[in-house]
Amino acid sequence: EAQVTQNPRYLITVTGKKLTVTCSQNMNHEYMSWYRQDPGLGLRQIYYSMNVEVTDKGDVPEGYKVSRKEKRNFPLILESPSPNQTSLYFCASSAFQGPSYEQYFGPGTRLTVT
Amino acid sequence: AQSVAQPEDQVNVAEGNPLTVKCTYSVSGNPYLFWYVQYPNRGLQFLLKYITGDNLVKGSYGFEAEFNKSQTSFHLKKPSALVSDSALYFCAVREGAGYSSASKIIFGSGTRLSIRP
Numbered sequence: 008e009a010q011v012t013q014n015p016r017y018l019i020t021v022t023g024k025k026l027t028v029t030c031s032q033n034m035n036h037e038y039m040s041w042y043r044q045d046p047g048l049g050l051r052q053i054y055y056s057m058n059v060e061v062t063d064k065g066d067v068p069e070g071y072k073v074s075r076k077e078k079r080n081f082p083l084i085l086e087s088p089s090p091n092q093t094s095l096y097f098c099a100s101s102a103f104q105g106p107s108y109e110q111y112f113g114p115g116t117r118l119t120v121t
Numbered sequence: 122a123q124s125v126a127q128p129e130d131q132v133n134v135a136e137g138n139p140l141t142v143k144c145t146y147s148v149s150g151n152p153y154l155f156w157y158v159q160y161p162n163r164g165l166q167f168l169l170k171y172i173t174g175d176n177l178v179k180g181s182y183g184f185e186a187e188f189n190k191s192q193t194s195f196h197l198k199k200p201s202a203l204v205s206d207s208a209l210y211f212c213a214v215r216e217g218a219g220y221s222s223a224s225k226i227i228f229g230s231g232t233r234l235s236i237r238p
Contacts, residue, residue, distance in 0.1 A: 011164075040226070047130075049211060049230040050165075065225065097164055108153055108172070108215055110226070112164035 009034045013098050013113035020088055021121055028083045028116050030098030038103040039081040040065070040110070041073065043094040050097065056081055057103060088120045123148045123216050127229035134202045134236055142197040142232045144212030153215035154195040156186055159231075160208045168210075171195060182206070202236045209233050 011032045020026055032039065040055040042065075052065030056075040070092055072084040081100075085092060095117050099110040124147045134140045146152055153172055157165040169180025176188045186197045195212060212229040 042228075047230060049127075050228040052226060055225070099165075109155060109167040109170055110157075110165075112157075112166070114164050115162075 009111070011098055011100055011111050011113035013096075013116050015116060016114060017117050019119045019121065022089055023087050026085050026088060026118075028085075028096060028098075028118070030081045030083065030113060031079050032081075032098075032100040032111070033079065034100060034102070034111065035078065036100035036102050036111075037078070038110075039075065039098065039100045041071070041081070041083045042097045042099065043067065043092075044097060044115075045094050053083070053096075088118075090120050092118065093120050094118060123214055123225075123227050125212050125214050125227050125229040127210075127212055127232045129232050130230075131233045131235065134234070136204055136236050136238050137201055140199050140202045140206070140234065140236075142210050142212075142234060144195045144197065144229060145193055146195060146212070146214045147193060148214055148216060152193075152195075154186075154188065155213040155215070156180065156184070156195075156197050157211045157213065157228075158182075158208050159211065165211060168197070204236045204238055207234055207236045 014029045037058050041053040042050040044050050051067045053071050054073040056062045097115050098113040101110040126145045155170045156168040158168050159165045169178050171178050171188045179185045184199050210232050214227050216225045
């Protein structure tokens with residue numbers, strides 16, 4: 008089954024404790040992206056990657072890091088989480104080339120930073 | 122800079138009636154427009170897209186959307202609403218078309234659709 012998986016689904020942590028949210032897709036997609044969803048703000052892009060070892064900042068990259076060492080994986084790293092990073096996070100992927108630009112989303116990770 | 126606006130936070134419709142969820146956009150070049158739906162506790166699911174060609178685009182679950190270049194709009198429509206259509210709907214616009222172009226995607230703030238029996 009074609010899918011995007013994220014782990015963990017729920018995470019409660021404390022300020023300053025480094026964490027990683029994993030994302031993996033099994034569709035051989037080139038493009039992957041991370042979003043955060045906050046009430047009234049819709050989805051805002053954090054980082055995206057057009058291919059292995061190619062990443063770029065989205066609209067709200069501060070406080071986040073990513074890496075793309077393999078095509079299928081795109082982990083999101085919070086080196087020193089703060090309460091304003093409490094949010095619902097989604098990973099997504101899409102086939103970059105050609106007209107198939109729709110994205111496939113993971114189930115989401117709800118992060119609470121206290 | 123590109124942007125997307127969904128002017129209504131909530132749309133309420135009776136089951137069986139037609140529904141419209143509005144979206145307007147602003148881009149410097151040709152737009153690539155999308156609608157996604159989010160059910161409770163789930164990720165977003167793709168509904169339909171406009172890339173080029175026919176201005177009326179048909180998608181999943183009986184939804185369609187009309188691209189209007191002069192009004193820079195891409196409203197989502199369905200002739201007869203179902204209670205199961207109740208969800209959060211997002212319009213999105215993609216910037217850049219070539220492989221070497223930046224590939225940012227901008228989402229609207231979302232519209233909550235509520236269908237009453």
